[in-house]
Structure formats: C-alpha cells, structure tokens
Amino acid sequence: MDEKIKYIDFEIEDFLNDEFFIQWVKNPGEETNHFWLKWIENNPDRRPILQKAREIIAMIDYKERYVLSDQVYMDLYENIVEKSHQTRPDGRYFQWSGWHKAAAILFLVFSTVYGIDVLNKRNKEESENQQVTTWLTVDNPAGQKYKFQLPDGTRVHLNAASSIAYPQNFDGEKRTVRMQGEAFFDVTKDPNRPFVIQIDNNQVTVLGTSFNLKNGEDFELALVEGKVEVADSTGGVITLLPNEMLIKRKNGEVTKTEFDPLEIFGWKDQYLIFKDDSYPEVIRKMETWFGVTINSTLKVDKGWAYSGSYHNKPLNQVLDGISISSEFDYKIKDKTVTISNP
Amino acid sequence: MKKTQNKPIETSETSAMLYMQHSQVMVVYTEKSDREVWTSFKSGDEAAFNYIYRKHVADLFNYGMQICKQEELIRDCLQKMFVDLRKNQAKLGDVQRIKGYLFTVFHRELFKFLKKERKLNADLTSLENEENIFHIETSHETKLIDEEFALEQKLEIANALNKLPTRQRQAIIMLYQEELSYKEIAEVMNFSEVKTARTLVYRAMEKLKEIFEVKKA
Numbered sequence: 001m002d003e004k005i006k007y008i009d010f011e012i013e014d015f016l017n018d019e020f021f022i023q024w025v026k027n028p029g030e031e032t033n034h035f036w037l038k039w040i041e042n043n044p045d046r047r048p049i050l051q052k053a054r055e056i057i058a059m060i061d062y063k064e065r066y067v068l069s070d071q072v073y074m075d076l077y078e079n080i081v082e083k084s085h086q087t088r089p090d091g092r093y094f095q096w097s098g099w100h101k102a103a104a105i106l107f108l109v110f111s112t113v114y115g116i117d118v119l120n121k122r123n124k125e126e127s128e129n130q131q132v133t134t135w136l137t138v139d140n141p142a143g144q145k146y147k148f149q150l151p152d153g154t155r156v157h158l159n160a161a162s163s164i165a166y167p168q169n170f171d172g173e174k175r176t177v178r179m180q181g182e183a184f185f186d187v188t189k190d191p192n193r194p195f196v197i198q199i200d201n202n203q204v205t206v207l208g209t210s211f212n213l214k215n216g217e218d219f220e221l222a223l224v225e226g227k228v229e230v231a232d233s234t235g236g237v238i239t240l241l242p243n244e245m246l247i248k249r250k251n252g253e254v255t256k257t258e259f260d261p262l263e264i265f266g267w268k269d270q271y272l273i274f275k276d277d278s279y280p281e282v283i284r285k286m287e288t289w290f291g292v293t294i295n296s297t298l299k300v301d302k303g304w305a306y307s308g309s310y311h312n313k314p315l316n317q318v319l320d321g322i323s324i325s326s327e328f329d330y331k332i333k334d335k336t337v338t339i340s341n342p
Numbered sequence: 343m344k345k346t347q348n349k350p351i352e353t354s355e356t357s358a359m360l361y362m363q364h365s366q367v368m369v370v371y372t373e374k375s376d377r378e379v380w381t382s383f384k385s386g387d388e389a390a391f392n393y394i395y396r397k398h399v400a401d402l403f404n405y406g407m408q409i410c411k412q413e414e415l416i417r418d419c420l421q422k423m424f425v426d427l428r429k430n431q432a433k434l435g436d437v438q439r440i441k442g443y444l445f446t447v448f449h450r451e452l453f454k455f456l457k458k459e460r461k462l463n464a465d466l467t468s469l470e471n472e473e474n475i476f477h478i479e480t481s482h483e484t485k486l487i488d489e490e491f492a493l494e495q496k497l498e499i500a501n502a503l504n505k506l507p508t509r510q511r512q513a514i515i516m517l518y519q520e521e522l523s524y525k526e527i528a529e530v531m532n533f534s535e536v537k538t539a540r541t542l543v544y545r546a547m548e549k550l551k552e553i554f555e556v557k558k559a
Contacts, residue, residue, distance in 0.1 A: 011551075012547070012551060012554050012555075013544060013547040013548045013551055016543070016544075016547040017540060017543055017544045017547060019523060019524065022517065022518065022521075026518070026521050027521070048490060051490050052490045052491070052554055055489060055490055055491055056499065056554070057518045059480040059481050059496060059499075060478055060480060060481075060503070060514060060515065060518045060519055061478070061479050061480070061481045061515075061519055062404065062408065062476075062477070062478070062479065062515060062519065063477035063478055063479040063504075064407075064408075064477065065404055066403060066404045066407035066408075066413075067400070067404070068399065068400050068403045068404075072417065073399065073400075076399070076417060076420060076421060077392075077395055077399075079421055080395070080421055080424040080425055080428065081428075083421070083425045084424075084425045084428035084429050
C-alpha cells in the first residue's frame with residue numbers, strides 16, 4: 001500500500017500510534033524528513049492534526065527522572081567488572097587498570113577518549129607527510145543557495161552568504177574543509193579518512209553523517225544522523241548524537257538541546273522560517289535570503305517577535321505575511337526594500 | 343556563486359588533530375550497529391562492554407526507580423544483571439537492539455528481586471498498588487515552531503495521562519520517551535502478542551482525543 005495514501009484518513013490517535021511517524025518526531029533522518037515535509041505540503045489541511053500529534057509525542061516525559069550519580073556510576077562499573085572476573089571459567093584474570101577507570105570517568109565529561117599510544121604514532125607519521133594542496137572556494141552571496149558535491153561525493157547545501165574552501169583532491173589521511181556561514185552536510189562514509197571541518201576555533205570531526213552547521217553570531221551544530229565530535233582550541237571535545245544541537249555562544253556559554261528540524265535546516269528545502277524572531281533578526285533573515293537591502297523606519301514595540309514559515313515564497317508574499325500582524329507599508333524597488341509605518 | 347582558486351590555506355591542526363584521532367579510536371564502537379557491538383561483547387571485548395554500560399545504565403536506573411524507589415535495590419539488581427551477562431557472555435544469543443534487550447532482561451530481573459524481597463520483608467510496599475508509578479509530565483519546551491497547545495492544555499493532557507491505567511502510562515512512556523518499538527515493549531511487559539502493546543497506546547490516545555481537539559484559545 002502506498003504510504004502516502006495510507007496516512008490520508010489518519011486521525012490524531014492514528015498518528016500517535018504509528019511507529020514510522022513517531023520515529024520521525026523523535027529521530028528525524030533525511031529520508032523521513034523528506035517524506036513528512038512533502039506530505040504536509042500535499043495535505044495542508046491535515047497540518048494542525050499532524051502538528052498536534054508531533055507535539056504530544058515530543059512533550060511526554062517522566063514526571064520524576066532519577067539520575068545516577070557519578071560516584072554510583074563508577075562504583076557500580078567497578079563492582080560489575082570485579083565480580084564477573086572472580087569466577088571466569090577460562091581462567092583469564094582481569095586487571096582493573098587506570099585505563100578502564102579513565103575511560104569510564106571521561107565519558108561523564110565528554111564521551112570516551114583513550115588510545116594515546118596510537119595517537120602519538122599517527123601524529124608523527126602525519127607531520128612527515130605534508131604536501132601542498134590546491135584549494136577551491138565556493139562563495140555564495142546573499143540571496144543565493146548552492147548545492148554541490150565535494151571530491152569524495154559528500155553532498156553540501158551551502159546557504160546564502162556562506163562559503164566553503166576545500167582541496168581539489170582529498171589525498172591526506174583526513175578530508176579537511178574550511179567554512180563560514182551555514183551549510184548542510186551529508187558526508188560520504190569513509191571510516192579510514194575522517195571528514196574535518198575547520199571553523200574559527202572549532203573543529204568538527206565526522207566519518208559519515210548528515211548535519212547542519214552554522215557559524216554566525218554563535219556556533220550552531222545540529223546533527224541528523226551519525227555522530228560528530230567538536231574540538232575547540234583549548235582541547236575540549238564535545239560529542240553530539242542524532243537529534244542533538246550544540247550551541248556555543250560568543251560569550252563562552254555552551255549548551256546542548258533538542259531542535260526542530262524544520263526550523264534548523266528547512267532552508268535547504270526552501271523553507272524560510274521565523275521563530276520568535278526579533279525585528280532586526282527578521283530583517284536580517286530576509287536580507288540574506290533574498291539578497292536585498294532593507295531600510296526600515298518602522299517603530300516596533302520592545303517585545304516584538306514574529307513566527308512564521310514560508311515555503312518557496314517570493315519576497316512580496318513574505319512581506320505581506322509579516323505585515324498582517326505588524327501593520328506596515330513596504331515598497332520594493334530593484335534590490336532595495338523600504339518599510340514604514342502605515 | 344563563484345568558484346575561485348586560492349593559495350593553500352594554513353591549517354592550525356596541532357592540538358585539534360589529536361582529538362580527531364581520538365575519535366578514530368572511539369568510532370570503532372559508535373559506528374558499529376548494535377548487533378556488531380553485541381558480537382564484540384560476546385567475544386570478550388572489554389571496550390565493547392564499557393560502551394554498552396555507558397550507553398544504557400542511566401536509562402535502566404531511571405526505569406527501575408520508576409517501579410521501585412529503593413536505590414540500593416535497583417543498584418543491586420543492575421549489578422546482578424550485568425555480572426550475569428558477562429559471566430554468560432559467550433552463550434548469549436544475537437541481539438538486534440541492545441536497549442530493548444537490556445530493558446527486557448532488567449525488568450525480569452527486577453521483578454525477581456522484588457518477589458524475593460517481599461518474602462523477606464512483609465512491610466515492603468506492595469507492587470499491586472501501582473497507582474503511583476510511571477507518572478508522566480508534559481514538558482513545556484518541545485522546541486517546535488507553531489505550538490498547537492496552550493500551557494493549560496498541556497497541563498490538562500498530563501492530568502488525563504496520569505489518570506490512565508498504569509500499564510497504558512508505561513507503554514506510552516516507553517514508546518515516546520524511551521523510543522522502544524511495540525515489539526520491544528511487548529517483550530518488556532511480557533505480552534505474548536505485539537498487538538497488545540499497540541492497542542494499549544491506541545486506547546489511551548483515543549480516550550484523550552477530546553482534550554486534544556480543543557482549539558487553542
């Protein structure tokens with residue numbers, strides 16, 4: 001049966017009972033995103049029901065969550081290893097070494113880091129093998145997005161006002177690129193050659209995965225599939241799992257949160273999204289999206305905020321949409337927009 | 343879009359490179375499927391066990407505490423389960439999803455513990471009185487654009503959910519929060535048919551439908 005037809009008659013309780021739908025809400029992947037965004041587009045009247053079902057699934061949580069303390073986590077691990085080795089039938093004796101203890105502790109901070117010997121060796125090999133590479137740059141002005149492939153087949157959606165530099169050939173032990181602005185990556189799997197994105201003071205390492213990376217005011221990394229690690233210049237490493245988003249603010253604040261896929265990388269499928277955006281933020285987004293300059297004499301209240309989503313809409317329709325709630329006049333002349341009080 | 347040829351870019355990769363290579367070591371486990379991790383564990387790979395423990399122990403602990411709020415008992419039970427798994431590792435079967443498997447084994451183990459405990463200690467809160475386990479909260483931040491429910495509605499939904507029979511609440515929380523499949527939920531809750539788990543959730547949602555349909559004020 002065609003999946004798309006199956007969902008036509010779905011009521012809210014059916015969506016809430018459907019594993020494929022739940023999977024999309026909890027762990028959106030590129031495929032499920034594609035399916036459901038398309039479905040919403042084709043069935044706009046069903047959007048509220050689907051949105052409600054999404055919300056219910058996302059908001060259900062334990063009333064009380066019991067957290068295992070670091071001490072108990074460690075003690076328990078130690079006990080398990082000791083108890084199970086006392087009577088090992090094959091007579092192998094297990095030593096509770098610092099190696100294991102370190103591994104268990106480090107996870108609590110930022111996933112596990114071990115295998116120092118391997119690293120030192122590799123490090124030396126690496127430095128002896130330096131060679132000159134030709135770099136290519138893709139540079140998008142405001143108003144233009146671009147979709148292309150890197151030499152290894154990695155697919156990149158580059159947002160407006162963003163750029164990426166990459167070597168003509170990935171012939172090193174890793175695939176290094178540098179970027180500014182925002183891009184969505186679908187990285188080709190290659191366990192032997194990690195894919196590394198160098199961005200200001202952060203370095204993002206992946207093997208094969210898809211994610212959105214934005215480096216504007218803040219550093220924002222939203223992971224769809226796979227696993228990535230972010231290392232900063234001081235040596236701290238943060239691991240990100242699917243459906244998690246890492247935000248590093250200019251003031252040094254670092255947070256991990258969940259995210260709404262439509263809000264974060266709807267842009268690559270032509271969704272222009274506003275979410276409780278301030279007036280300057282709304283202006284900035286439109287300028288970048290459409291490649292225009294906006295002059296505004298509009299006076300807005302202090303708490304002014306706008307939310308809305310536009311799929312494939314021209315500038316005048318977006319302005320019409322925003323002006324419904326804010327009541328302003330606008331004029332578009334060539335690449336300049338003037339907004340004023342009515 | 344313009345494409346230009348640049349001079350080579352200097353990369354500052356000294357300390358950062360070290361971490362990239364750490365990840366290469368780590369990735370041995372994280373890039374593997376559950377089935378492969380489990381096979382490594384069965385063959386006695388200590389790092390694979392470490393990975394399994396790290397990934398699941400916190401969820402198991404929280405799950406156990408929902409059923410019985412005695413931390414020491416839950417800890418003993420977790421310890422017994424993991425020790426048994428390690429002692430019998432070579433004899434264990436294949437596992438597709440480690441989380442579902444551990445929940446099933448842990449749930450069974452926990453009820454064995456509770457049964458024993460109850461024989462020894464008559465005062466222990468009876469589990470037949472299950473009213474106050476698996477309570478649900480509707481978190482106020484769902485990170486979605488265009489929220490359809492007002493705060494009062496969310497509270498009303500939480501209220502209604504907490505009035506459902508315990509088994510329905512448990513199935514709902516395992517489906518949405520623990521992200522287990524119906525098949526895994528049926529195994530944990532010891533249903534002979536997967537359909538039973540699916541029906542539990544469906545009935546609950548049908549009952550709450552009236553609340554869902556109220557228009558946002």
